[in-house]
Amino acid sequence: MDIADLSLAILHHFLVFSLAGLLAAELVLVRPGLSGTNLSLLGRIDATYGAVAAAVIAIGICRVVFGLKGWEYYVTNHAFWGKMAAFVIVGLLSLPPTVRIIRWRRSGTDRVPDSEIMAVRFWLKSEALFLALVLVFAAAMARGFGS
Ligand code: HEM
Known part of the structure; x- marks a missing residue:
């Protein structure tokens, strides 16, 4: 039993579920007709998404270093990599949506063009796909696959 390991695991789960929730919220908001208050809300959600992703990295690194298995387990594990x-x-797929959202907010547009909405929806859905892959690798590495 190790309280530090348990606390890091709990935090890690809270953060990754939040990340998935924020991504889902972005997909709900990025629809034809996006404007006004929904656009500012989207901007705040996207900024929070970035902050939560940074926290996922910080806590993830702590799990590697201070977790029960020791960092040696992970650096040689293919599922981890x-x-x-x-x-x-x-992270890379999240860049185009962030750039677009910032541009939309700065332009003060009344209504975002549908073609741009569809492009951002494509990037967001691709993110969701690779996020699912992260979960597949996470479950595998936790169970010794890839060692
Ligand atoms: C969005 C990104 C991430 C998601 C969705 C995610 C998801 C998960 C999940 C679900 C587990 C539990 C696996 C299980 O017990 O079945 C886990 C464990 C873990 N994750 Fe992450 N994770 C993410 C990012 C990271 C990052 C960036 C790191 C390290 C830099 C990291 C390091 C770890 C470690 C060390 C464990 C413990 C695995 C074990 O028990 O051996 N994670 N992750």
Whole structure:
């Protein structure tokens, strides 16, 4: 039994579920007709998404360093590196939506063009796909696959 390991695991789960919830909220908001208060709400949600992702990385690193298995277990585990690669891809896929959202808010537009909405929805859905892959690798690495 280790309280530090348990606390980090709980925090890690809270954060990754929050990340998924925020991504779902973005997909709900990014629809044709987006404007006004929903656009500012989207901006705040996207900023929170970035902050939560940074916290996921910080707590994830703490789990690697201070977790029960020790960092040696993870650095030689292929599922761990698969998870890191999928997570980096999620991060890269989140850049175009963030850039677009900032532009939409700065332009003070009344209504975002539908073509841009559909493009951002594509990036968000791709993120969701790779986030699911992160979970697959997470479950595998926790059970010794890839060692
Ligand atoms: C969105 C990104 C992430 C998601 C969705 C995620 C998800 C998960 C889940 C669900 C588990 C529990 C696996 C299980 O017990 O079945 C887990 C464990 C873990 N994660 Fe993450 N994670 C993410 C990012 C990270 C990052 C960036 C790191 C490290 C830098 C990390 C390090 C760990 C470690 C060390 C464990 C413990 C695995 C074990 O019990 O051996 N995670 N993750």
